[in-house]
Amino acid sequence: MKVFSDKIIRWYHQNKRDLPWRNTQNPYFIWLSEIIMQQTRVEQGMPYYLAFVKAFPAVKYLAKAPNDRIMKMWQGLGYYSRARNLHTTAKIIQEKHNGVFPKSFDEVIKLKGIGEYTAAAIVSFAYNQPHAVVDGNVYRVLARVFGIKTPIDSSKGKKDFLKLANELIDKKNAGIYNQAIMEFGAIQCKPLNPNCSNCVLQAMCYAFETKQINELPIKEKKTKVRNRYFNYVVLKNKNETLIKKRTEKDIWVNLFDFPLIETAKKISLDDFFNSAEWEKMIGKNKYVVKKVSGEYKHILSHQKIFACFYEVEVSASLSKIKINNGLVVPIKSLSKQAVPRLIDKFLEENQL
Template identity: 45%
Template sequence: MIFQNELINWYLINKRDLPWRHTNDAYTIWLSEVILQQTRVEQGLPYFNRFLENFPTVADFASATEAKVLKLWQGLGYYSRGRNMHATAQIVVKDYHGIFPNLHDELIKLKGIGEYTAAAISSFSSGEARAVVDGNVFRVLSRFYGLATPINSPAGKKEFYALANDLLYKEDPALYNQAVMEFGAMQCKPKSPNCSVCPLGQECYAFKHGQVNELPVKIRKAEQKHRHINYFVCFEDEKVLIRERQAGDIWQHLYDFPSVETTKECEWSDSLFIDRVKSVFGNNADFTFIRAKKHILTHQIIHVQFFALKNYIFNFNKQKELNWVSLSNLDELPQPKVIHDFVLEYFYKNKME
């Protein structure tokens, strides 16, 4: 119990004052847990507040349009999380009479809720004795106990989950789970942890053996794929031509501009690139370079170039995803961050200047 007691004592003194820690409402805790996946608290907190303000109940969430959900989600990345949340809210209203489940075995059935999230919600809302294992917990356990099994391997997950459940403080699982997660986030950080003032330092395997920077171990993932997307901006009569992205690729149901994807970065004056553009937008198409951006996703690096396009031809009967919108209407539509940033810089900033 020394490990658990030290963590809980540290937590009671050092914990951050976060709004979802003042409630056992499963819906509110669900919002916080999903928003904070792959997201730092500092970045996720404004989104949590925004979602709770717009959707104070799960019924409010369920009745929203997907476009509104994705617009509120804009900038967080991993947009499938927002779509899954919307689907889950509708399931809760339909199948659970609008009462958000607070037990693991019901939560795990819902879309977008995996083992970690189900354990967290059930632990924090109902006190169910489920160990929560996220990246912070993997790191604390790996360093303290000197575990070198890769945390993203099947054997590693099995080993760490078994240990986490053995260590779980059954008298107050919610308090212990919050403590170990917070300890990993604030004290046992991925880089430059302050080991000299760590209450677990004397017993920590990694600290005693000089392996703090080597643990935990992760199997290296495949290299990120590079993609080159060339966007063509058509602006007429205070309206801009936009496209709703379809299923089967990144940014599903977000809005961007007509584009041509190439296998490498192309100079706008390159003859092959000019021929490719004219084959898409017509032989009289005239385009000029605006700017380039790089957008980094988890598995892809997107190299983006923006061009102003004139004298183009579109077949709106065949390309149903294309539409003209005013800038004010565009602002209401969910966009990939790289598009949103461009719109702010190119349209609004230029207009103000």
């Protein structure tokens, strides 16, 4: 529908935010920005984007960088699998494509960490290929304007919205059109309090006319959130502490945290230090509990973590305590390690 795309594009030229990744057609920078901005607010992601572009001005630098450096730079952004996939994909582009970002949608979508949405964004923004992007912003705009009530998280919904988006795309200006509809959803047709009173699509908007703005788009499932209880032990001997690299199939893979005993529910201090898990960890080494933190609540998309940190002085060298992937490090070098935001917050608030 040409009138829809024309209105959206005109609106975009007048209202778009000036963002650094908008001034480039370099697929590598577009890819970087798309991965960083997934599930992230622009203000939060912007410094990360600028830091990555500065540190790795071309894909070959990212491919060659040590993984720990990338994880450290990613610290605080969350969803760390994005950083691991970013690195894997950079290496594949460097090795299999001679450092040149592939051009076709079918090749781009084969890369790790790149799904339908990101592939469409890259080939349309960089090469103006007519592949419609459908992200949360686009779902919202289309559901409201065209009154689509199929749940956006159902497979039928995904198919229907993608089909409509591809019918609406301005084939000659695919890149601009895609950016325009996403920006429209982000700053005009927002989830709460959209700016309907001053909207170029008001006259054709189903949700506005039928007063269903708050009902659209429709979602089928509610995300289930799991509560987890983390008991971290900050072991200290002289000026050293023990950390471990997380390698299990779980959150925060390849980041460092402290020795951890996870329990099914909150546990008292006495129960913790009498538990078989703690006795197994500390063995015959003598120790004194120096400090117990309050509760740290850390919320992820599918998990709520309740964490407690026990600072424990151990009389023997920490190398005697055997845990998987353990590493004894000077306390003052902790800030150099890539750690999850939860650990970072604990370190910021506590002098070890």
